[in-house]
Amino acid sequence: MDQDDEKILFDYADKFINLANELARSDTSGRVGMAIRFAAARFSVFEASTQTASLAAEKDTYLPQIAEDFQKVLEYNFEDYVRILADQKH
Numbered sequence: 001m002d003q004d005d006e007k008i009l010f011d012y013a014d015k016f017i018n019l020a021n022e023l024a025r026s027d028t029s030g031r032v033g034m035a036i037r038f039a040a041a042r043f044s045v046f047e048a049s050t051q052t053a054s055l056a057a058e059k060d061t062y063l064p065q066i067a068e069d070f071q072k073v074l075e076y077n078f079e080d081y082v083r084i085l086a087d088q089k090h
Helices: 003-026 031-049 055-089
Strands: none
Touching: 003 031, 031 055
């Protein structure tokens, strides 16, 4: 991914994060996090459906691919946030 694409990706992600933060100000139940994960899953399936003539036939291809992509960004963000929290303590 080049720098322009990366900037666009982070700008889009920030829009979702800002909305989630706004919603979480008045709802601390955990529903906001669950809703954003649900929305990401739903949109991921929609996006996959636009790339194949038979989503049902390609399910075993797309599910692991989407899960792997999510696992990678989850690990990246987890480690990044651990570093940020550690830096705040110093």
